[in-house]
Amino acid sequence: MSDVAIKHDEHRDDLGAKLGMWLFIFTELLLFGGLFLVYAVYRDIYAEDFHLGALQLNVTLGTLNTVVLLISSMTVAMSITAIQRGNKKLSMQLVLLTVLLACVFLVNKYFEWGAKFEHDLYPGSDLVLQFKRGSIIFFGLYFFMTGLHMFHVVIGMVVLMVMWFKLKNTTINKDDNVLLENGGLYWHLVDLIWIFLFPLLYLVT
Amino acid sequence: MTTIPYKSYLEPQGKYTGLLDWLTSTDHKRIGLMYMYAIGIFFIIGVLLGLLMRIELFKPGETIMGPQTYNGIFTVHGVIMIFMVVIPGLSAVFGNLFMPIQIGAKDVAFPKLNLLSWYIFMAGAILAVLSQFTGNGPPDTGWTFYAPYSTQTGTNVLMAVTAAFVLGFSSILTGLNFIVTIHRMRAPGMTWFKMPLFPWALYSTAWIQLLATPIVGITLLMLIAERVFKIGFFDPALGGDPILFQHLFWIYSHPAVYVMILPAMGVITEIIPTFCQRRIFGYKAIALSSIAIAGVGYLVWGHHMYTSGMSFTARWIFSFLTFIVAVPSAIKVFNWVATMYKGSIALKTPFLYALAFIFLFMIGGLTGLSLGSLATDVYVHDTAYVVAHFHYIIFGGMGFAFFAALHYWFPKMYGKMYNQKIADIAWLILFFGFNMLYFPQFVLGLQGLPRRYYDYMPQFETGEVLSTIGGFVLFIGIIMMITNLIIAARNGPQAPDNPWGGKTLEWTIPSPPPMENFDTPPVVSKEPYDYE
Numbered sequence A: 001m002s003d004v005a006i007k008h009d010e011h012r013d014d015l016g017a018k019l020g021m022w023l024f025i026f027t028e029l030l031l032f033g034g035l036f037l038v039y040a041v042y043r044d045i046y047a048e049d050f051h052l053g054a055l056q057l058n059v060t061l062g063t064l065n066t067v068v069l070l071i072s073s074m075t076v077a078m079s080i081t082a083i084q085r086g087n088k089k090l091s092m093q094l095v096l097l098t099v100l101l102a103c104v105f106l107v108n109k110y111f112e113w114g115a116k117f118e119h120d121l122y123p124g125s126d127l128v129l130q131f132k133r134g135s136i137i138f139f140g141l142y143f144f145m146t147g148l149h150m151f152h153v154v155i156g157m158v159v160l161m162v163m164w165f166k167l168k169n170t171t172i173n174k175d176d177n178v179l180l181e182n183g184g185l186y187w188h189l190v191d192l193i194w195i196f197l198f199p200l201l202y203l204v205t
Numbered sequence B: 001m002t003t004i005p006y007k008s009y010l011e012p013q014g015k016y017t018g019l020l021d022w023l024t025s026t027d028h029k030r031i032g033l034m035y036m037y038a039i040g041i042f043f044i045i046g047v048l049l050g051l052l053m054r055i056e057l058f059k060p061g062e063t064i065m066g067p068q069t070y071n072g073i074f075t076v077h078g079v080i081m082i083f084m085v086v087i088p089g090l091s092a093v094f095g096n097l098f099m100p101i102q103i104g105a106k107d108v109a110f111p112k113l114n115l116l117s118w119y120i121f122m123a124g125a126i127l128a129v130l131s132q133f134t135g136n137g138p139p140d141t142g143w144t145f146y147a148p149y150s151t152q153t154g155t156n157v158l159m160a161v162t163a164a165f166v167l168g169f170s171s172i173l174t175g176l177n178f179i180v181t182i183h184r185m186r187a188p189g190m191t192w193f194k195m196p197l198f199p200w201a202l203y204s205t206a207w208i209q210l211l212a213t214p215i216v217g218i219t220l221l222m223l224i225a226e227r228v229f230k231i232g233f234f235d236p237a238l239g240g241d242p243i244l245f246q247h248l249f250w251i252y253s254h255p256a257v258y259v260m261i262l263p264a265m266g267v268i269t270e271i272i273p274t275f276c277q278r279r280i281f282g283y284k285a286i287a288l289s290s291i292a293i294a295g296v297g298y299l300v301w302g303h304h305m306y307t308s309g310m311s312f313t314a315r316w317i318f319s320f321l322t323f324i325v326a327v328p329s330a331i332k333v334f335n336w337v338a339t340m341y342k343g344s345i346a347l348k349t350p351f352l353y354a355l356a357f358i359f360l361f362m363i364g365g366l367t368g369l370s371l372g373s374l375a376t377d378v379y380v381h382d383t384a385y386v387v388a389h390f391h392y393i394i395f396g397g398m399g400f401a402f403f404a405a406l407h408y409w410f411p412k413m414y415g416k417m418y419n420q421k422i423a424d425i426a427w428l429i430l431f432f433g434f435n436m437l438y439f440p441q442f443v444l445g446l447q448g449l450p451r452r453y454y455d456y457m458p459q460f461e462t463g464e465v466l467s468t469i470g471g472f473v474l475f476i477g478i479i480m481m482i483t484n485l486i487i488a489a490r491n492g493p494q495a496p497d498n499p500w501g502g503k504t505l506e507w508t509i510p511s512p513p514p515m516e517n518f519d520t521p522p523v524v525s526k527e528p529y530d531y532e
């Protein structure tokens, strides 16, 4: 990058950076919003099949994952407060803890999906194709929505790890921590989407 | 002309030389030019594909290609022109080049993200071009990718859809960047209502990009999931509903039309006061009508689906809203004309293009209303009439506005002036060829010629032949215009800093602009079009 370009980057506007992040989060919500719309349409058409489909899901694992994500949202928020108070070490530990909780979420999800696959409950399987149309759609939506969410969890983990390294080499510090705030915002988004998915898929019985 | 020596943005800047110096630059003007070169190449490819279709339709029966090839070519033509040329066109090229300067900023809010958007755009574009040559033949679904055919055809739909998704992501990031830039980086003293109208148009556009693109993103992802994982969102056999695809697709793709046309209107709004040396008439009305178009334009998508199966209530509501959305567009047209009234008009090339825009956009807009009314639409749905309407809006509107912007800002971009006489002749050929190409299609459509067929009944031959000849005339005009500009960029005479007597901020700085745009940050106290 040329010297001039670096000069450009010196321009710092925390409020602008946060505005940009909020707008991006907004587009992410709209992305899932399209799915929620599709969900609403099919749930209206196939209410009974959705009820039966939801009975097949593991509410215990779902609840556990909800709690895990809620706690992770808290830890990432705490890491921001920590760095704002100048406690670099604590902040780094809290970011790492958040990543760890994200791993717990993924491990849980692995067991949950694994059990579904064992029972041949996946889109396009011979068993599912014999179901009624509403149930086919329900399992399709279940895998697509939780799958897309999982993809966001993984991206969130990468973002958090980047934050950890930036904390380490003090790119993010007591006076300049809008990056961590934005990273935290993204993680809250991942959490928020799950908060929508959980009742829609698991609790509609 | 400046006497103080300075380094322009076109000169090598730092560490790297040659191409790499550009590919690593986060300067908004350079990124704008990089978009322009890329989009220019895609445009020529799209034009050539269009010409191939016109040659095929020159005579009834198979002329140079069979039906499958023809289906592939109109799909590729649509995908390239829509997703790679007209949607990014004005905002990515001229928005990047001039919006920051017009609001008195040194760059956009996120310069690195801006460069990333360009790379994402290029990645999507390469995927789209690859989809034509790999897999089992080019996609043959039309650019609309309607399900269930798109979930079943053996052609290379998957890659084309992925390309559209990637291109959409780039569009979102550009929109996001522009919104934050306009909110946060306006020069001191530039209040919202002292901002020029091109940034206003881009601001509305950016919101549409942000609000509508995620919907098509998820729709295309669902299409991919349906093809790869057999999740039956749209396939009735798997419980899905193909009409749902059409709804989701048009929730994005109608607003996308405004992503194309709003910046075009913004360009015209810049050009008209400059060449009439007159304050713009109805500044606030024009600024707010952009917002109104963005808002209402979001709610009219159903007018693409009158014949697809919708309740009567839904249909008349969509029809009603379609008529409403025409009002803010008409407000702009009246304001442009009122601005010209008693102005001292200079009939220079950019102004000629602006006039052509108004003329063609009016035809396109009014035929759009006849399509938006329920009874007529059922009659002309999926005929050449729709093709003609669409091209009058997109090519006659966005395309001519792009050419207008190109001729308006060219002296600023390169610091060189083009041969204005040749530019005027090229304009005349373009305008003549355009109308000869597309106007017959209105008539053919009303006579019942369906679109997207490689063949036609003999009674349509006169119109088709006229249209094909028009296509070649148009092509000659395009080549002439581009050649003229390339020659000028290489060895044209030096252009003054303000050749047209414009009042917006980009005309206060040297041509071509220095890297940081302004030596001292400008302070704004006047209205943007302060001519009297």
Ligand SMILES: [Cu+2]
Pocket: B253, B254, B257, B300, B301, B303, B304
């Ligand atoms: Cu429309």
